[in-house]
Amino acid sequence: MSPELQKLLEAFYEKLSCPPEEKPQRVANFERLMQDALALRPDVSRDEFLNALNERLREFMRVRRKPPTMPPRA
Numbered sequence: 001m002s003p004e005l006q007k008l009l010e011a012f013y014e015k016l017s018c019p020p021e022e023k024p025q026r027v028a029n030f031e032r033l034m035q036d037a038l039a040l041r042p043d044v045s046r047d048e049f050l051n052a053l054n055e056r057l058r059e060f061m062r063v064r065r066k067p068p069t070m071p072p073r074a
Contacts, residue, residue, distance in 0.1 A: 008033045009060045012053060 011030040018026045038049060 004033075004037065005056070008037055008053065009057055012057055013061065013064075 008030075011026070011033050015023075015026040015030040034046075034049070038044070038046060041049065
């Protein structure tokens, strides 16, 4: 995964999971990174890019989840 995609996915995740008081800052950061990425791909619409990013975000979130802990043996 490219460092740019990693930053964009992290910003997307933070935008979705941040506390309400941090929302404007997180949204602004995500939008800035999104505009930078879209500038490199003028043939892709914002909706197409977001759809592809959503698919990557699901995988990103799955990998970030910690494995469930096993209950102690009785």
